[in-house]
Amino acid sequence: MTPLRVVFAGTPEFAVPCLQALIDSGYDVAAVYTQPDRPAGRGRRLQQSPVKSLALAQGIPVHQPESLKRDREAQARLRDLAPDLMIVVAYGLLLPVAVLETPRLGCVNVHASLLPRWRGAAPIQRAVLAGDSQSGVCIMAMESGLDTGPVYHRLALELDPRETGGTLHDKLAALGSRALIEALPGIADGSRIPEPQDSTLATYAHKIDKAEAAIDWGQPALAIERQVRAFDPWPVAQTSLNGEVLRVWSAQVSDAESEGAPPGTVVAAARSGIAVA
Secondary structure (H helix, E strand, C coil): CCCCEEEEEECCHHHHHHHHHHHHCCCEEEEEECCCCEEECCCCEEECCHHHHHHHHCCCCEECCCCCCCCHHHHHHHHHHCCCEEEEECCCCCCCHHHHCCCCCCEEEEECCCCCCCEECCHHHHHHHCCCCEEEEEEEECCCCCCCCCEEEEEEEECCCCCCHHHHHHHHHHHHHHHHHHHHHHHHHCCCCCECCCHHHCCEECCCCHHHHECCCCCCHHHHHHHHHHCCCCCCEEEEECCEEEEECCCCCCCCCCCCCCCCCEEEEECCEEEEC
8 A cells, every 4th residue: 555645744842753653654754844943042043943853864855934824835835745644743833724625635633632622722731730630632634723623533641640741741742643653544544534523612722921930829839839830841930039030840739837928928948948838
């Protein structure tokens, strides 16, 4: 059987395991789409995406349009590639209907949640913030709505009580590559039928704003602990002391008595950490 001719669209580290799995499984990756190189670091030098680095190392052609919605030439180049399927993993650019309809089998997305829970840009952090006990990945047929498409395949995992945004990111990146490879044969031969989502159960994972990293000590201790875990490694929960910004990388709910101290008061300090009311 001739392997699927796929185009891959992805940008950050989360997408790398999926692209690597496609390569390792013998799929014909005709091209990779990734966001343009962006200034990064203290020197603000242009930096290529992790997906671009892997694609170049494997000799796969790379395309970096600023927009697939407005760039007609980019749309034409995609049509010329004649892909069977476009696989999208954290690409970061909107795909217009003209692009969604270009591949013979359409476009599929690897989404880092158990849809319809946490549609949107930040499902990993939102799951930790909400105290979810379970997360997972979905292989979804893409349509014009925001993560509204029917689901071909899903895999779930249990969250560790000390799960952080970073640890869950890495687990779901690996799980996503496994789910993708499991789903593709059935997508290719039509035997795997996608199941519609129940939109009445949908929740939305809005993009993380850096302002959300500021700790409000008036919040319940459990909410603050989840905030610290969710925002590790980015944007990192923070507070201030004597005008200095302090980043908080780890926190846990304490049974210690605060003796009526106002929220945000340091009530104890030791080498192992500080206790805050």
